Amino acid sequence: MQLHEVQRARRRARVLPSAAAILAVLLAAPQWSGVRAQTADRPGYRGDARNPFDLTAPILKRFSDSEAKVGFQNAEGNAPAPKMKLKGMVMLQNGNKAALLEVQGVGTHVVREGDTIGINVASPNAVIRVKRIDRMQIEVEVGSMRQVILVR
Numbered sequence: 001m002q003l004h005e006v007q008r009a010r011r012r013a014r015v016l017p018s019a020a021a022i023l024a025v026l027l028a029a030p031q032w033s034g035v036r037a038q039t040a041d042r043p044g045y046r047g048d049a050r051n052p053f054d055l056t057a058p059i060l061k062r063f064s065d066s067e068a069k070v071g072f073q074n075a076e077g078n079a080p081a082p083k084m085k086l087k088g089m090v091m092l093q094n095g096n097k098a099a100l101l102e103v104q105g106v107g108t109h110v111v112r113e114g115d116t117i118g119i120n121v122a123s124p125n126a127v128i129r130v131k132r133i134d135r136m137q138i139e140v141e142v143g144s145m146r147q148v149i150l151v152r
Helices: 003-028 057-061
Strands: 072-074 084-091 097-103 107-112 116-118 126-133 138-145
Touching: 084 138, 097 126, 097 138, 107 126
Parallel strands: none
Antiparallel strands: 072 138, 084 097, 097 107, 116 126, 126 138
C-alpha cells in the first residue's frame, strides 16, 4: 500500500464514525406527531416545547393593545423625515421597478414598491415605506414598525 492510499483509507475511517453518529441521532430523534398545536392560552408554545421565535404571554403582557399592533404605522403629525435623494432607477425584466434611494445618515438602498427601510434617525423603530416608484420620483411614507424583535 502506498502513502496516498493509506491517507485516503484514514480519511474514510474518520468519516464512517461521524456518519454513524449522525444516523444514530436521527433514529433517536423524538417523533412530533403527538405535539399539540399552539393555543391562545399559551402563545409561543406547542405542547410543552417553547418556540423561541414566537412571542410568549409575558412578552405580550408588556404591551398595551395599541402597542401590540405589529406592522407599519403611519407617523402622526409632522414627523421629521431624513433628507433623501433618488440616485437611479432600474426597470427589471418582469416589469417591476427598482430604485437606488440615498437616505442621509443611513446609506443607499436598492428598493422596490412596498419595501420598508429602517432609518433609526428619529427613533429606533422609525422606518420609510416605499409606496410608488415613478420614472423621476419615489413616493415614500415615514412611520414606525410596531414589531418586537428578540435577539438571543
